[in-house]
Amino acid sequence: MTITVNGKPKELDAPTTVAALLESLGLDTARVALELNREILPRAEFVDRILTNGDTLEIVQFVGGG
Amino acid sequence: MDPLIIAGRRFKSRLLVGTGKFSSNAAMVAAMESSGCEIVTVALRRVDIDNPADSLLAHIDREKYLLLPNTSGARDAVEAVRLARLARAAGCEPWVKLEVTPDPYYLLPDPIETFKAAEILVKEGFTVLPYINADPVLAKRLQEIGTATVMPLGAPIGTNKGLKTREQIAIIIEQAIVPVVVDAGLGAPSHAAEAMEMGADCVLVNTALAVAGNPAAMAAAFRKGVEAGREAFLAGLGETRRQAEASSPLTGFLHD
Numbered sequence: 001m002t003i004t005v006n007g008k009p010k011e012l013d014a015p016t017t018v019a020a021l022l023e024s025l026g027l028d029t030a031r032v033a034l035e036l037n038r039e040i041l042p043r044a045e046f047v048d049r050i051l052t053n054g055d056t057l058e059i060v061q062f063v064g065g066g
Numbered sequence: 067m068d069p070l071i072i073a074g075r076r077f078k079s080r081l082l083v084g085t086g087k088f089s090s091n092a093a094m095v096a097a098m099e100s101s102g103c104e105i106v107t108v109a110l111r112r113v114d115i116d117n118p119a120d121s122l123l124a125h126i127d128r129e130k131y132l133l134l135p136n137t138s139g140a141r142d143a144v145e146a147v148r149l150a151r152l153a154r155a156a157g158c159e160p161w162v163k164l165e166v167t168p169d170p171y172y173l174l175p176d177p178i179e180t181f182k183a184a185e186i187l188v189k190e191g192f193t194v195l196p197y198i199n200a201d202p203v204l205a206k207r208l209q210e211i212g213t214a215t216v217m218p219l220g221a222p223i224g225t226n227k228g229l230k231t232r233e234q235i236a237i238i239i240e241q242a243i244v245p246v247v248v249d250a251g252l253g254a255p256s257h258a259a260e261a262m263e264m265g266a267d268c269v270l271v272n273t274a275l276a277v278a279g280n281p282a283a284m285a286a287a288f289r290k291g292v293e294a295g296r297e298a299f300l301a302g303l304g305e306t307r308r309q310a311e312a313s314s315p316l317t318g319f320l321h322d
Contacts, residue, residue: 006112006113006114006115007112008115010115025113026118027113028121030157031123031124031156033110033152033153033155034155035152040152042155043157059112059115060110060111060112060113060152061113061123061156062108062110062122062123062133062135062153063109063110063111064084064087064088064108064109064122065086065107065109065136065138066087066109066136066138066224066270066272
């Protein structure tokens with residue numbers, strides 16, 4: 001199945017939770033914020049929420065800025 | 067120095083520091099420490115999935131510094147509100163530097179989109195610090211809807227030109243019922259001191275530190291500039307005059 005992550009398509013072999021996806025990408029869940037299909041996904045739901053075909057994810061983090 | 071109070075919270079430092087543009091995380095942290103600041107701004111951007119970099123948060127001690135996320139990148143109120151909510155979801159306290167700067171050439175803040183976003187974010191319980199041009203009427207309107215401060219620019223972001231908008235900033239300070247943060251364009255400690263002498267409550271600096279030959283040393287200098295300016299303001303500055311007034315006595319001369 002295909003999802004979109006930060007504007008780019010990504011293939012997933014099997015149903016994956018958001019938490020598992022973040023882990024596979026090497027991202028610390030405590031340091032990112034997520035939108036799933038244009039709605040903010042609370043951190044507490046990362047472990048339970050299963051991604052489905054066509055989902056769009058935006059993963060953001062803090063960076064330097066004025 | 068007398069404490070700074072924003073949204074009921076007390077701070078010792080009247081210098082806020084931006085974390086952008088530093089040549090390294092080490093330079094950024096050294097500047098933050100030398101500045102004595104307690105509030106630092108950060109931005110929110112997409113993670114580069116193919117090349118996830120070291121997280122900025124690994125370098126900032128959250129016990130020591132209050133993170134103030136900005137909404138830079140927002141082109142309108144909708145995007146600004148979205149960024150503020152994402153920052154809160156990322157674990158920040160609900161403070162936000164509301165920054166809507168769609169024009170990439172001068173990065174001037176859009177007053178209409180800023181006001182629209184401020185209304186929404188104040189209602190959602192954010193502590194809103196809006197970045198604005200030095201427009202006294204806009205400043206008043208934002209305070210009336212409950213922003214925690216107003217943040218008028220001295221000059222466009224990154225220009226280091228100092229208080230080009232000083233006359234308007236003076237009016238904003240005179241009319242303000244919330245702290246006034248002079249933010250953007252401060253290029254030298256003397257600019258920061260001038261803002262504080264005028265009665266600004268605090269200043270925000272980023273570029274001047276990041277591009278300095280020695281960022282930590284520049285941050286220490288800015289710290290002194292802000293303290294000197296605040297002390298002078300509290301000590302009561304003398305008035306300016308057109309005509310000279312002698313400093314030495316006008317009697318007892320060695321001539322008749």
